[in-house]
Amino acid sequence: MFDFYPPAIFFDGTPFEINRLMVIRFIAVALIVVLFWIGTRRMRMIPGRGQSLLEMAVGFVQSNIADGALGKVDGKRFMPILASMFFMVLAMNLTGIVPGLNLAGTSVIGVPLVLALVAYVAFIYAGIKKQGGNFFKASLFPAGVPWYLYIVVTPIEFLSTFILRPVTLALRLLMNMVAGHMLLVLCFSATHFFLFTAGGFFGLFGIGTLAFGFIFTIFEILVAVLQAYVFTFLTAVYIQLALVEEH
Incomplete structure (x- = not known):
């Protein structure tokens, strides 16, 4: 667990403290910008190889997330924020399986919380832009519900819509990355113990834990991509819910 709270490298004890995790996040963002x-x-x-790969990646976000959840018109409007969110989450998730980094930039609450707040602001903005002040009324007082049930329904809607989302x-996002890191640490730590500390017959167990480590590494890549997709798609869905007249 200490991996998630590394010691400071620069500016120790200040609001601008930089530790190993922050360096990993900087590397992920720099990699996105460079690519x-x-x-x-x-x-x-006629695109070259690099342009084709980039267009395929952006096209995936546009067709499967933005247009898929919001339609072509609204999807185009919110595509910049959705694409930025997808590639940022993906890059920071994948740092968890990069040798020498071995820690996802999203495995501590800061980045997931900031991204969730961005999604929340986009959701509120879309609702107010589309419906004005009626957005909050439609969210908290769903149409077709008897007035006396609003005593129960309205607090539930407020909690689920404006707090829990x-x-x-x-x-x-956070817990998936934490769980993946812990699995990899357990597998490779056990491998090191069986091969270099226990020795002898126990080395056979080390081969097994090493194999599981590689399997979980592949699984972690799939989880990294899936969580980037899920996070961005849910953001698009929440924006779409804010854009409909009644929800």
Whole structure:
């Protein structure tokens, strides 16, 4: 668990403290910027290999998340924030399986919480932009419910719509990354123990734990991609719910 709270490297004891986890996050963001810069610096009608890969990745977000949840018109409006969110979550998730980094940038609450707040602000903005002040009324007082049931329904709607959505977004991403890191640590720590400490017959167990470590590494890659997709898709769904007249 100490991996999630590394000691400070720079600016110890200040609000700008930088530790190993922050460096990993900087690396992930820098990698995204460099890849997009390389892929878009020489845009051509007949794309090269780098431009094609980048267009495929962006097209995946647009067709499967933005357009899929919001439709083409609203999907185009919110595509920048959804694409940024997807690639940021994906890059920071994948740092958990990169040798030398071995820790997901989303495995501590800061980044998941900030991203959840961004999704929350986008959801509120979309609702107010579309419906004005009626957005909160439609959210808290669903149409067709007898007036006396609003005593029960309205608090539940407030809790589920305005409190639980950002909280569950952040916790879902956080806990998946924490669990994945712990699995990998257990497998490779056990491998090191069986091969280099226990020795002898116990080395056979080390081969098994090493194999499980590689299997869980592949599984962690799938989880990293899936969580980026789920987080971004749920953000798009919440925005879509804010855009409908009655929900």
